[in-house]
Amino acid sequence: MSEDNLLGGVLQAQVRVESLPAARQIVAVERQLDGTWRVCGNAQSGVDGLADLTILAQSTSDIYALAVDDWGxxxxxxxxxxxxxxxxxxxxxxxxxxxxxxxxxxxxxxxxxxxxxxxxxxxxxxxxxxxxYYQPIAHGPLPIELSTGLTYRYWRVAFQSTRDAGSFKAAIAEIEFKLTGKVVGGSAFSSSDLGDGYEASVAFDGLASTSWTCASGSALPQWVGFMFDDSVDVSEVSLRAGDNAIRANRAPAAFVVECSSDGITWVERATFSEEPAWGVSESRTWMLN
Incomplete structure (x- = not known):
């Protein structure tokens, strides 16, 4: 199963049970050219049966969707x-x-x-x-227009692992989401923080001397991100480690870049693992294919 060269799109779905709209969990799967299967999107339909699924798949894949009944x-x-x-x-x-x-x-x-x-x-x-109980019935292949332009309001970096063995597992001095086409404002958010001077906003203040740090004793994953005032496309992400060796050890050894339209349902945009040890105030940049 490959997660390389993924493109984004939206699948508009409607669920009906016995000809009536129904609220159901909807799952989209892609069948890649080599025959492997991968979940590429999911959403919950409302009582009107309608849902928009954010799809992240390869352009050569066949996409199928199915509504899943509660198994009890x-x-x-x-x-x-x-x-x-x-x-x-x-x-x-x-x-x-x-x-x-x-x-x-x-x-x-x-x-x-x-x-x-x-x-x-x-x-x-x-x-x-x-x-x-209604057995799931798959529909497809479905025509979905996929493109590299993935626009979402919420973007975050989720720390999966770091090299810190202490109580403060995750910290980062700076995060930059490079936008395609426009610059908009917004506000920072995080899974937790250590308090004044260590909140999510300092990861976007342009200062190498400040660092967002997760709350003491918080288990990984921890995340920090930015809610833009409008939907944006991010082409690359840059991280800068903290300004001393202790903070640098709290930079990610493995992390996931995720995006969301509502801050609730998240789409995995890219995964990075086995990052080498960070130097003090070291900066790195990754392209988001």
Whole structure:
């Protein structure tokens, strides 16, 4: 499976179940020329069944999309269940059971009923209602226009590993996202920070003497990034290590550049690993293909 030469695009999807719009998790996969498969996008449709999937794939790949139904939680004796949960019988026959009243399931598995028309039924001191399971059906290959222009508002660098063995696992003096076509403002953000003087904004202040540093004891991955006022295309990213040896050791040995339209669902733009040890205030730049 190759993740080289990936291009971006948007797949507009609509999910229908029994001809009605439905909220479902949608997954896009690409079949590369060598026959390998790779997940290239995902999104959640709303109650109107609509979703826009950000696709990151090779231009020569075939793209397929499928909506995934909830598979439910397998039956378990004396299981405590909450309203909205789904229970899957030991012998699955195409039906799941939606919890309509919280409670505890009995020790012995009940005689399951296979019709939603019966309405909620008591199971232990909970109540469950039959709900048909719909197997995923893939659609494709789908026509998607892919290009190198990937425009997103949110961009971040996620530290996967560093060379620091202490409490402060990640730090960086400067990050620069080189933009294509325009310059816009925005604000910095991070997964955590050490406090005043070490917040995300100092990674974008142009000063080698300041460093964003994650909170003490925070486990990796940690990330720091920038929310632009408008969607932008980033062609390369530059990092500068801290201004002393301790800070330099907190620069990434492996990291991922990620982007997002909403700050919630993230797309992996590029991955870099096995970076050599950083020198004090050393700068490096990577192209984003």
């Amino acid at each position: 939680q397998p039956w378990e004796s004396d299981l405590v269940v909450a309203v909205g949960g789904l229970v899957r019988p030991t012998n699955f026959t195409g039906w799941l059971y939606r919890v309509t009243q919280s409670g505890t399931l009995p020790t012995a598995e009940p005689e399951w009923w296979n019709s939603s028309s019966m309405g909620p039924q008591p199971v232990g001191d909970a109540a469950l209602e039959a709900e048909r």
